[in-house]
Amino acid sequence: MMTRMKGPVLYCGDPHGRFSHIIDAAERTDASAVILLGDMEAEQLLEVELAGIRDRVWWIPGNHDTDTESTWRNLWGSGALAERNLHGRVIELPDGTRIAGLGGVFRAAVWMPSESGEPRVRSRAQLTKATPRQDRCQGGPHRKHWSSIYPDEFDRLARLRADVLVTHEAPGYHPHGFKMLDTLAGALRVKVAVHGHHHDSLDSSACWVSQGFKSFGVGLRGITAIDGEGQAKVIVPGEPDFERGYRAGRIEC
Numbered sequence: 702m703m704t705r706m707k708g709p710v711l712y713c714g715d716p717h718g719r720f721s722h723i724i725d726a727a728e729r730t731d732a733s734a735v736i737l738l739g740d741m742e743a744e745q746l747l748e749v750e751l752a753g754i755r756d757r758v759w760w761i762p763g764n765h766d767t768d769t770e771s772t773w774r775n776l777w778g779s780g781a782l783a784e785r786n787l788h789g790r791v792i793e794l795p796d797g798t799r800i801a802g803l804g805g806v807f808r809a810a811v812w813m814p815s816e817s818g819e820p821r822v823r824s825r826a827q828l829t830k831a832t833p834r835q836d837r838c839q840g841g842p843h844r845k846h847w848s849s850i851y852p853d854e855f856d857r858l859a860r861l862r863a864d865v866l867v868t869h870e871a872p873g874y875h876p877h878g879f880k881m882l883d884t885l886a887g888a889l890r891v892k893v894a895v896h897g898h899h900h901d902s903l904d905s906s907a908c909w910v911s912q913g914f915k916s917f918g919v920g921l922r923g924i925t926a927i928d929g930e931g932q933a934k935v936i937v938p939g940e941p942d943f944e945r946g947y948r949a950g951r952i953e954c
Contacts, residue, residue: 738897739763761804
């Protein structure tokens with residue numbers, strides 16, 4: 702089987718249940734890889750939603766992917782695509798680009814880096830042990846905490862090396878971002894960080910020198926092609942989400 706290498710790598714902002722634009726963009730650009738940045742909220746198994754391009758798909762979970770039993774099952778129970786979860790690992794694409802993934806969100810019940818004090822728990826196993834058996838999900842913690850960020854997973858990822866870091870949460874440049882993700886990007890020695898979650902696509906270029914990497918937010922259902930050096934091209938503009946206080950423009954650092 703020939704290895705697909707020529708097309709761009711597409712980074713896809715929160716789909717929230719819609720996938721036709723992703724399939725269209727992947728086929729139109731002959732994408733070599735499709736990276737989903739969380740909050741898929743698939744209404745059926747993800748491998749069914751993306752059947753035509755599933756051999757190119759990688760994903761990280763978002764906070765809304767654990768809202769209901771069905772959204773959890775349609776992602777983590779999605780056959781071959783369940784193994785394409787980038788969270789806590791580094792994979793190498795056919796063109797040699799190394800992608801590191803950190804899915805989910807910081808939660809006070811586990812770890813909130815923006816607040817003082819130590820994490821409440823350090824690992825998924827520790828939280829599972831403290832969770833009543835009737836509240837556990839598939840032998841793990843409560844379903845909600847399948848999309849939480851754990852300190853031990855963060856630390857293990859920080860010991861690896863990558864070219865691009867994909868997260869659901871935003872790095873520190875964002876008004877609702879976390880400087881801890883800048884620290885992770887530095888430890889990984891990435892050139893580029895890409896995130897979803899906030900449904901906006903702020904211009905953070907004024908921060909790139911000080912933070913040490915290029916950063917891109919991909920808006921609601923937006924798609925951006927980005928290479929390992931941070932050259933970016935918007936393929937599908939993000940949808941304005943005025944209900945969440947849509948933000949646009951340039952960030953000044």
